[in-house]
Amino acid sequence: MKKKLAAAWLGLLLCATPPALLAKDNARGAEDGVRVDEMSPLRNMVPEEELEAAAAQQYNELKQEAAKAQALAPPDHPQTQRLRAIAQRLIAQAPRWNQRAAQWNWEISLIGSKQVNAFCMPGGKIAFFSGLINNLKLTDDEVAVVMGHEMAHALREHSRERVAKSGLADAGAKIAGLGLSAIFGIDPNLTSAATGGVANLAMLKFSRNDETEADLVGLDIMARAGFDPRAGIALWQKMGMLEKSAPPQWLSTHPAGPARLAEIDKHLPSVMPLYAKAKGVAITSLPPYQTNVSGIPPVR
Template sequence: MITRFPIDRFASALALLCLLGVAAPGQAQPAAEESKEEGVKVGKMSSLRNLVPEEQLEAAATQQYTAMKQQAQQQNALAPDSHPQVRRLRAIAGKLVPQALRWNPRAADWKWEVNLIGSKDVNAFCMPGGKIAFYTGLLERLQLTDDEVAIVMGHEIAHALREHGRERAAKSGLANAGAKLAGIGLSALLGIDANLTTAATGLGASLTMLKFSRDDETEADVVGLDIAARAGYDPRAGVALWHKMAQLSQSAPPQWLSSHPAGQNRIAEMQKHLPAVLPLYSRAKGVAQQSLPPYRSNVKGIAPVS
């Protein structure tokens, strides 16, 4: 057993201020933009992310992740390496990560890490640079199967691969810069004082608690399905997972659900992409697609997913 970790107190303690310098926008890396093979197709990553140096954001994420682990360990809330659920999560990540690299070549150099924190919160995240954490509340309250864990983990990994956090940081920096520069005369704007630009882009970021746009969440769902299917996990588990979430949220929405759009629209979007990812899953399992049995949830009241 591990002690429960007070996540809300940790979140406020981790309000880390990152001063991110503005870099000139670069060209997107074609290999990272979309899979050229079978599977899902998504658009190019936002060019706004190029305003934030990737190395600085990943360094900030590593710093926050280390602080989180240290505080959790002090409170006996960090599950040890020998914990069965930690071994389970790391085994699943070991299958997902090799399939994730097609979406972002930089991920091959990330120092991937997976940890489990004792908390009743239904939550999980993957920071920039491949720092993954699951909370025990997510595993226990939803009774996640391995396939469903892979769907959640693939979704969170997709946020990091598609650099949604970097894009959000850039947008925050632009908003801060706009507010700063709005009070400066037009001549100063045309002159572009470098000191003003650097100061304006200072922003606070708690990378464990990022809330992404609806489009980002949909993209992470779709890319996560692709990654899970290639790794041999049933992508139809995503439909069952969100039915479980709907059951859980009838009383009070969990933290992970409140920061992610849910409901029938989300399930419908997953179902729309199943024809693109089921061939990947059947190939990974070494069976014909027509021979795949329906996915059956381990919770009553959720219909099998064909």
């Protein structure tokens, strides 16, 4: 019965949505850079304002618990300032992919944790874990790869689509639960009672297609912001080296491997002109990208 109601609801949404509006999503990036399919109409089953409000609540809970654990880096921390400077350049390119991003109250926080992880929740709520930066020795360009990828998930409304597909479109206040106990060692019973523990907007697992789209849109965003998209190749090579010893949590929700590297490499010709333009130089004059870890060759 619920499936029939959901199907009927979706049919009404599709009929009520003008074709021009659906096509508008696909227009992003059509003039240059990468091209992606239109966003799934399934996302319309979940009110964007409701999901963004839930995300903001979860994000605030994360910051509060991190502060209690003395794990929330202050605004004047060098790494926090570094992340925010990179984010500022990327955010300037965000409305190209989602016009609502211009009105989002973007935030970025640095959490002191050994976890190799980062995320961007609906509405532009970004968190980086120090383990990601320190274990991978991320350069600014590589930070931009990760941040651009996570921002792309929010801009392309993948969480909204996943929540709809999970049958939580009418969950309302049930959209909660950040899994704080796993991060800070909080009593799981207390966390569950406080949040409901129904959905985890920060740690949603996206489909392989969503991950590929986030890779490509992220590369487009960072290139326009003046960061070298070839850093994506070096980043995933670093990830591969780290995975051999202890698979990081980020990899558990972001499948890696030769196919992913090949997909990024395949689309570099689409984004390298954007990077050269942002730097104000001819593409032929760009030097190879060299990361800061031995064993990874320059990326040309």
